[in-house]
Amino acid sequence: MARAFDLTLYLVTDPRLVAARGLVATVAAAVKGGATLVQLRDPEAHGRALVEQARALKALLKPLGIPLIVNDRVDVAVAADADGVHLGQDDMAPADARALLGPDRILGLSVGTPAEFAASDLAGVDYLGVGPVTATGTKADAGAAIGTAGLAAVRALTRLPIVGIGGIDRALAADVIRAGADGVAVVSAICAAPDPEDAARALKAAVTAAR
Structure with missing residues (x-):
């Protein structure tokens, strides 16, 4: 059984921002x-550099009880003793990732549409990242925007926890929650903010109010 996690406000890092x-x-x-x-998430870092980044974040987050997820790289997550991995549709199959991660680490999977959901292997998956809700400039291979209606359509198909992602800011956060998401995942709304602490506080307040 995977360790506990809270999708309320899910920060995804961007090396440029x-x-x-x-x-x-x-x-x-x-x-x-x-x-x-x-x-x-740092597609520009490879091997040792990515493991070092993960270890630095793990050292910061572990005493606070906040899980660290590594995007795509199961090997990096294991090497850095991260709390889990998030996979895209073109990454390792979730069942294979689970076999390498063991039962305790968190495993997330990106899903963009009901058709993609239906075609996905959900074995061992703990949560879904659903989107992009709106157009996003932080992920070059993101699919077409699905809107909150698209998120709601995926929500209707599963009881797995889901987090909305893709172009979400404070103004949109409440709509994403009302569409059925358990939380919001953001990149630029925090990473590009003049004050990441204030930005995070405002986003979390919006999510809490929408609930």
């Missing part, structure tokens, strides 16, 4: 503001 402030400093500020889960 956190460069000036620094990865650890940005995440620390976001967590102080209320981020409940952190995903390390």
Whole structure:
């Protein structure tokens, strides 16, 4: 059984947006503001550099009880003793990832449409990332925007926890929750904010109010 996690405010890092402030400093500020889960996503980093980033974030987050998820890379997650992995549709099959991760780590999977959901292997998956809700510039291979109606359509198909992702900001957060998401995943809304702590606090308040 996977360790406990809270999808309320899910921060996904972007190396371009956190460069000036620094990865650890940005995440620390976001967590102080209320981020409940952190995903390390850095397609520009490979091997050792990615493991070092993951270990630095793990050292920050573990004492706070906040899980660290690594995007795509099961090997990096295991090497850095991260709390889990998030997979895209073109990544390792969830069943294979679960076999490598063991029963205790968190496993997430991206799903964009009901058809994609139906075609997905959900063996061992703990939550779904559903989107992109709106157009996003932080992920080059993101699919077409599905809107809150598309998110609601996926919600109707599963009892797994889901987090909405893709172009979500404070103004849209409440609509995403009302469409059935358990939380919101954000990138630029926190990473590009002048004050990540204040941005996280405002987003979490919007989610809480919508519930």
